[in-house]
Amino acid sequence: MAGLLACVASAAAQTPAAAAPLFAPVAHSALVAVEGAQSERTLLLRVRRVADQQPLGGAALSVTLDGAGASAAQRPDGTWAVPLPDKLATPGKLEIVVAHDGVREVLDGQLPVASGAAAATAAAPPATGAAGKLSALIHKQGSWWVLNILIVLIGVIAISRRMS
Numbered sequence: 001m002a003g004l005l006a007c008v009a010s011a012a013a014q015t016p017a018a019a020a021p022l023f024a025p026v027a028h029s030a031l032v033a034v035e036g037a038q039s040e041r042t043l044l045l046r047v048r049r050v051a052d053q054q055p056l057g058g059a060a061l062s063v064t065l066d067g068a069g070a071s072a073a074q075r076p077d078g079t080w081a082v083p084l085p086d087k088l089a090t091p092g093k094l095e096i097v098v099a100h101d102g103v104r105e106v107l108d109g110q111l112p113v114a115s116g117a118a119a120a121t122a123a124a125p126p127a128t129g130a131a132g133k134l135s136a137l138i139h140k141q142g143s144w145w146v147l148n149i150l151i152v153l154i155g156v157i158a159i160s161r162r163m164s
Contacts, residue, residue, distance in 0.1 A: 027109030032056055036112040043082040043111065045072070047098060053123070059100040074077055091157050 021037030023046055028034065033053075035046045044061070047056045053080040063070045063082050070079045092111035097104065 024112040026094060026112060026120055027096055027107035029105050029107055031103065032100070032105060032107075034098070034109065036094075036109075037086070038112050041084055043074075043084055045080040045082065045096070046078070047080070056098070056100055059098055061099075062097045064095040064097075116130060 004154065021033035021039065022045055022096070023037045026034045026036040028050065031050055033048050033050050035048070037044045037046075043063075043065075045061070047059055047061065048054060049056055057078075061072045061074070061080050063072045063080075065082070068085070070082050070085075072082045074080055076162070094108065094109045094111055096107045099105075099109065
């Protein structure tokens with residue numbers, strides 16, 4: 001009975017964390033970073049300072065989704081809620097204007113994937129584009145090594161001919 005009670009208690013402790021939205025980076029600047037989570041009909045945005053990762057207080061936020069203005073309402077937990085339209089292009093273009101500390105920043109980004117799609121995306125293998133970039137980087141690094149070795153060999157040959 002005690003073991004069953006412990007299992008139920010641990011499952012109940014894990015449930016709120018699973019229900020919390022999974023925020024992903026949407027846009028950033030030198031001063032602020034915007035993270036977003038998309039549910040069925042709402043986009044949640046979290047705006048933080050880059051320097052200390054603390055929520056940005058006293059900020060004004062305006063959002064444009066695919067060229068159409070959308071109202072952003074601040075929630076008590078410090079996030080912003082933006083209602084999503086019925087039809088939305090995928091991936092949706094997002095423009096966020098953040099006014100804070102006398103600065104007005106215009107940030108561009110894309111809508112984050114919905115919570116259900118995020119789990120499917122996380123399980124998917126990385127795109128071939130990332131592997132291609134890594135391969136190109138390794139190829140460039142190898143080319144530099146070969147060039148450096150050739151330069152050293154030419155120098156050794158030149159010095160050895162002068163000495164003889």
